Amino acid sequence: MAKIAPSILSADFVNLERDIRSLKDTGADWVHIDVMDGLFVPNITIGIPVVKSIRPITGLPLDVHLMIDRPIRYVEDFVRAGADWLTLHIEADQPQNTLDALDRIHALGCRAAISLKPGTPAEAAIPYLSKCDMILVMTVEPGFGGQKFMANMMPKLKKLRTMLHTANPGCLLEVDGGVDSATAPVCRDNGADVLVAGSAYFRAADPRALVKLVHSL
Numbered sequence: 322m323a324k325i326a327p328s329i330l331s332a333d334f335v336n337l338e339r340d341i342r343s344l345k346d347t348g349a350d351w352v353h354i355d356v357m358d359g360l361f362v363p364n365i366t367i368g369i370p371v372v373k374s375i376r377p378i379t380g381l382p383l384d385v386h387l388m389i390d391r392p393i394r395y396v397e398d399f400v401r402a403g404a405d406w407l408t409l410h411i412e413a414d415q416p417q418n419t420l421d422a423l424d425r426i427h428a429l430g431c432r433a434a435i436s437l438k439p440g441t442p443a444e445a446a447i448p449y450l451s452k453c454d455m456i457l458v459m460t461v462e463p464g465f466g467g468q469k470f471m472a473n474m475m476p477k478l479k480k481l482r483t484m485l486h487t488a489n490p491g492c493l494l495e496v497d498g499g500v501d502s503a504t505a506p507v508c509r510d511n512g513a514d515v516l517v518a519g520s521a522y523f524r525a526a527d528p529r530a531l532v533k534l535v536h537s538l
């Protein structure tokens with residue numbers, strides 16, 4: 322069974338509480354929160370106070386995806402704000418800082434993940450494999466919801482699954498970008514455990530159907 326993490330980037334921000342509470346009713350597994358700083362990606366979204374406000378209104382795990390420059394500066398703030406999973410991009414800092422950030426996240430009692438942009442090869446993850454609870458493979462250029470799924474990322478996903486067999490079998494693989502009812506099975510076939518869905522979930526006439534489909538994979 323795969324898990325689904327709806328990305329609230331596609332929620333109705335005026336009714337964010339309503340949209341987050343509804344996730345439980347549809348059977349969604351996690352809440353995916355996209356944090357962007359206008360530097361690492363050309364968009365600015367949600368920050369620490371919003372994560373803190375979301376924390377008390379849901380019991381679902383908060384899956385916080387940091388698309389920010391030098392994330393080590395803020396990992397403690399996001400964990401304290403309520404993140405259960407904290408993902409940082411390996412392109413966003415020097416390797417030693419990324420390793421230190423992963424250790425810091427774990428020391429604070431949170432799960433730690435790395436993410437790879439589409440142009441970053443699977444091999445770039447090697448130094449971090451043993452320190453990760455999850456690896457996020459981007460299937461769009463990070464920055465915006467509603468983009469087209471990059472099917473050419475599937476060989477990278479498959480390669481990471483193989484690498485993890487020996488390096489860290491318990492590590493999850495997550496896919497983010499353009500996931501819908503057509504592309505979700507493709508992600509699962511190539512090794513994904515957790516599927517992020519923004520527009521396909523929040524614009525669906527029946528989000529329960531998408532959740533049910535993902536759970537059947």
Ligand code: DX5
Nearest residue numbers: 328463464466467499519520
């Ligand atoms: C993009 C974000 C995604 C985005 C996905 O940078 O990381 O989480 O919300 O949106 P969809 O599912 O619409 O591609």
Ligand code: ZN
Nearest residue numbers: 355386497517
């Ligand atoms: Zn995301």
